[in-house]
Amino acid sequence: xxxxxxxxxxxxxxxxxxxxxxxxxxxxxxxxxxxxxxxxxxxxxxxxxxxxxxxxxxxxxxxxxxxxxxxxxxxxxxxxxxxxxxxxxxxxxxxxxxxxxxxxxxxxxxxxxxxxxxxxxxxxxxxxxxxxxxxxxxxxxxxxxxxxxxxxxxxxxxxxxxxxxxxxxxxxxxxxxxxxxxxxxxxxxxxxxxxxxxxxxxxxxxxxxxxxxxxxxxxxxxxxxxxxxxxxxxxxxxxxxxxxxxxxxxxxxxxxxxx
Amino acid sequence: xxxxxxxxxxxxxxxxxxxxxxxxxxxxxxxxxxxxxxxxxxxxxxxxxxxxxxxxxxxxxxxxxxxxxxxxxxxxxxxxxxxxxxxxxxxxxxxxxxxxxxxxxxxxxxxxxxxxxxxxxxxxxxxxxxxxxxxxxxxxxxxxxxxxxxxxxxxxxxxxxxxxxxxxxxxxxxxxxxxxxxxxxxxxxxxxxxxxxxxxxxxxxxxxxxxxxxxxxxxxxxxxxxxxxxxxxxxxxxxxxxxxxxxxxxxxxxxxxxxxxxxxxxxxxxxxxxxxxxxxxxxxxxxxxxxxxxxxxxxxxxxxxxxxxxxxxxxxxxxxxxxxxxxxxxxxxxxxxxxxxxxxxxxxxxxxxxxxxxxxxxxxxxxxxxxxxxxxxxxxxxxxxxxxxxxxxxxxxxxxxxxxxxxxxxxxxxxxxxxxxxxxxxxxxxxxxxxxxxxxxxxxxxxxxxxxxxxxxxxxxxxxxxxxxxxxxxxxxxxxxxxxxxxxxxxxxxxxxxxxxxxxxxxxxxxxxxxxxxxxxxxxxxxxxxxxxxxxxxxxxxxxxxxxxxxxxxxxxxxxxxxxxxxxxxxxxxxxxxxxxxx
Numbered sequence: 001x002x003x004x005x006x007x008x009x010x011x012x013x014x015x016x017x018x019x020x021x022x023x024x025x026x027x028x029x030x031x032x033x034x035x036x037x038x039x040x041x042x043x044x045x046x047x048x049x050x051x052x053x054x055x056x057x058x059x060x061x062x063x064x065x066x067x068x069x070x071x072x073x074x075x076x077x078x079x080x081x082x083x084x085x086x087x088x089x090x091x092x093x094x095x096x097x098x099x100x101x102x103x104x105x106x107x108x109x110x111x112x113x114x115x116x117x118x119x120x121x122x123x124x125x126x127x128x129x130x131x132x133x134x135x136x137x138x139x140x141x142x143x144x145x146x147x148x149x150x151x152x153x154x155x156x157x158x159x160x161x162x163x164x165x166x167x168x169x170x171x172x173x174x175x176x177x178x179x180x181x182x183x184x185x186x187x188x189x190x191x192x193x194x195x196x197x198x199x200x201x202x203x204x205x206x207x208x209x210x211x212x213x214x215x216x217x218x219x220x221x222x223x224x225x226x227x228x229x230x231x232x233x234x235x236x237x238x239x240x241x242x243x244x245x246x247x248x249x250x251x252x253x254x255x256x257x258x259x
Numbered sequence: 260x261x262x263x264x265x266x267x268x269x270x271x272x273x274x275x276x277x278x279x280x281x282x283x284x285x286x287x288x289x290x291x292x293x294x295x296x297x298x299x300x301x302x303x304x305x306x307x308x309x310x311x312x313x314x315x316x317x318x319x320x321x322x323x324x325x326x327x328x329x330x331x332x333x334x335x336x337x338x339x340x341x342x343x344x345x346x347x348x349x350x351x352x353x354x355x356x357x358x359x360x361x362x363x364x365x366x367x368x369x370x371x372x373x374x375x376x377x378x379x380x381x382x383x384x385x386x387x388x389x390x391x392x393x394x395x396x397x398x399x400x401x402x403x404x405x406x407x408x409x410x411x412x413x414x415x416x417x418x419x420x421x422x423x424x425x426x427x428x429x430x431x432x433x434x435x436x437x438x439x440x441x442x443x444x445x446x447x448x449x450x451x452x453x454x455x456x457x458x459x460x461x462x463x464x465x466x467x468x469x470x471x472x473x474x475x476x477x478x479x480x481x482x483x484x485x486x487x488x489x490x491x492x493x494x495x496x497x498x499x500x501x502x503x504x505x506x507x508x509x510x511x512x513x514x515x516x517x518x519x520x521x522x523x524x525x526x527x528x529x530x531x532x533x534x535x536x537x538x539x540x541x542x543x544x545x546x547x548x549x550x551x552x553x554x555x556x557x558x559x560x561x562x563x564x565x566x567x568x569x570x571x572x573x574x575x576x577x578x579x580x581x582x583x584x585x586x587x588x589x590x591x592x593x594x595x596x597x598x599x600x601x602x603x604x605x606x607x608x609x610x611x612x613x614x615x616x617x618x619x620x621x622x623x624x625x626x627x628x629x630x631x632x633x634x635x636x637x638x639x640x641x642x643x644x645x646x647x648x649x650x651x652x653x654x655x656x657x658x659x660x661x662x663x664x665x666x667x668x669x670x671x672x673x674x675x676x677x678x679x680x681x682x683x684x685x686x687x688x689x690x691x692x693x694x695x696x697x698x699x700x701x702x703x704x705x706x707x708x709x710x711x712x713x714x715x716x717x718x719x720x721x722x723x724x725x726x727x728x729x730x731x732x733x734x735x736x737x738x739x740x741x742x743x744x745x746x747x748x749x750x751x752x753x754x755x756x757x758x759x760x761x762x763x764x765x766x767x768x769x770x771x772x773x774x775x776x777x778x779x780x781x782x783x784x785x786x787x788x789x790x791x792x793x794x795x796x797x798x799x800x801x802x803x804x805x806x807x808x809x810x811x812x813x814x815x816x817x818x819x820x821x822x823x824x825x826x827x828x829x830x831x832x833x834x835x836x837x838x839x840x841x842x
Binding site: 014015016017033044045046049050052053054055056057058059060061062063064078080099100101103105106110113114117118119120122125126130131132133134135136137139140143144147148149150151176180183185186 | 298299301302303304306307316350351354355357358359360362364365367368369370371390393394397401402404405413436465466467498499501502566589593596597707708709751752753755756757758759760761
């Protein structure tokens with residue numbers, strides 16, 4: 001195992017003493033196969049007990065350790081040193097308030113996730129002997145990719161709309177809303193539209209697609225939002241055409257109206 | 260100090276904690292629920308479980324068969340009344356989270372698919388590709404968001420139970436964002452904090468698995484049961500300890516030594532063919548597979564890897580890319596990323612890795628501890644359905660079944676428990692505040708969290724690993740007593756309030772040191788070999804003396820006291836564990 005000397009420039013912010021974030025540099029002797037998180041843990045255990053960051057699984061599934069590495073948000077447990085230069089700059093996720101060092105405040109996302117009703121709204125209980133719904137592999141494939149979101153929030157860090165409009169529900173929350181809309185067991189799409197198709201929902205997305213580029217789990221939130229836009233537009237025009245259906249708001253900016 | 264009053268306080272928001280919270284909310288929406296976790300719920304380690312969750316699904320399967328596989332897998336240390344109760348509820352709870360949206364993999368007819376796991380007579384492991392725990396956790400968490408009575412306290416680190424007057428009356432917790440200690444005055448408390456794999460250096464367990472809940476209960480006087488039983492999973496990636504799911508072998512993967520030989524046939528698990536075959540060879544139980552690796556290593560038949568030490572090969576090439584990508588895409592990516600090995604074209608180097616603590620908080624009646632008002636569920640609890648070696652894929656189901664029961668039981672018993680005693684709660688809260696203040700004020704001593712943790716890892720691995728002896732354990736007991744003493748001098752270098760992980764890691768280390776000591780002492784006293792507890796100096800199982808659970812009781816600064824309690828046998832008399840399957 002080869003050793004490699006890395007210069008780690010870590011953004012620090014200690015709200016009790018710092019007026020603004022500053023970079024602190026650490027010289028870290030690393031193993032070739034390490035990830036950025038290993039280097040941070042080396043700092044924590046050997047150089048500076050005060051450095052704070054979140055992590056747990058070290059296998060790219062708990063979503064705790066997303067941070068901005070050399071300008072790009074990624075899971076630090078899967079940011080391999082072999083892919084990075086000898087000087088590595090590490091910052092907290094952007095578009096969130098910094099709580100301390102690399103730890104950001106997640107309150108806004110947690111509330112937005114709740115607002116899109118990310119749970120099954122069932123039509124009726126399954127009438128099978130084992131009490132489960134039947135679902136074909138094809139039906140499973142309709143929503144499964146969007147169920148892969150680990151809530152690491154790398155997508156929010158690059159979303160220009162989330163940066164500008166703090167009300168915007170954002171890529172992960174909208175992808176998860178779509179995950180349930182697209183599930184054959186669910187009939188909750190109308191209930192979700194209050195948020196999803198409102199002025200904080202899908203119509204705010206300008207389809208830059210940065211969210212999908214940085215997603216470590218290939219969830220493709222941009223595609224989820226586009227699919228939702230189509231479904232929502234169809235709804236709007238169906239409501240216009242069919243008698244007895246109530247038109248609520250509009251399909252969004254593109255059609256000149258907003259809820 | 261802020262006092263938060265609640266009916267139910269749940270510590271831990273993984274599979275078991277969330278199941279408990281939803282059960283309380285469904286049962287009585289008027290009950291106040293405080294759901295505390297040191298991480299956000301979706302970070303809980305349930306998310307790392309890969310292969311699946313066990314519950315009878317096939318017509319040709321039966322509850323009796325699930326019972327038999329569990330009890331023989333546990334080398335007859337399971338309480339059989341609890342296992343019967345568990346296997347009956349398992350399919351119902353798995354069906355419940357299907358209705359809540361869990362993306363289970365499906366058969367062609369749209370029914371939930373099942374796969375075989377180790378030590379299993381018939382396939383009964385429900386799976387969502389190879390990210391089952393992840394999907395179960397997110398399904399539970401997202402489902403929980405519809406219940407307004409579940410008030411979450413994310414990133415609250417619980418430090419102590421408030422045990423007074425023969426009853427649990429709440430829990431103390433640090434709000435990590437502010438550093439403030441808060442009192443949760445609770446009529447009932449449910450612990451659901453998971454396992455303690457981080458006591459060992461090489462583990463599949465995430466950083467958060469430090470056994471805090473077990474340690475809190477232990478300090479409050481509740482014994483820890485069967486702590487000598489620690490499961491090594493046979494297939495971890497060298498270096499990181501990342502798990503290659505048992506599903507790899509369930510789908511047909513094989514294990515070979517340096518000669519390309521399927522060595523498990525030499526350890527009572529053969530013959531090798533026909534393959535795949537249930538309850539045989541690579542589908543034997545985890546304890547026996549990990550022990551076989553150790554013997555191969557002694558014989559010099561493992562593969563010596565320059566970077567990673569001794570390994571064997573997990574070979575899945577014959578499964579083909581299509582099946583691997585459909586059923587094992589996550590572990591394929593993990594092996595490729597972290598080891599540079601593609602299982603489609605090359606065998607994957609693996610070695611045994613600490614995975615699961617069978618032991619835990621002593622349960623008297625499925626989910627109730629001996630302390631009134633205190634409940635527990637999931638890996639932190641020892642019911643015991645896992646005996647001396649847990650059957651693969653029982654643990655996710657255990658979280659659902661017992662998590663739900665803990666919630667229901669707590670909700671049911673609140674009425675008879677009555678109000679908490681404010682004076683006693685305040686007294687205990689003050690003691691916790693003082694202890695925390697003392698830790699903050701402790702003068703620099705040269706003792707560090709990372710230093711003591713490293714030494715704990717070394718002595719646990721060398722003295723209390725897959726094979727143990729009186730000498731190795733005696734050394735570990737001595738080392739741990741020494742480390743516990745030295746921990747009392749650890750000083751914080753970070754004195755700040757906001758998100759102080761120096762403080763949190765110190766408290767986690769305290770939990771781990773206490774737990775490691777119960778493991779070493781329980782293992783010393785058990786002079787037999789059973790399941791995951793293997794003594795080179797006492798190679799046989801001894802039912803005359805040790806068909807018993809061990810109970811480790813806290814003694815402050817002294818070593819724990821170890822007592823015993825009979826195992827509950829209902830219908831399966833202890834017998835030889837027979838694997839090799841029907842040829």
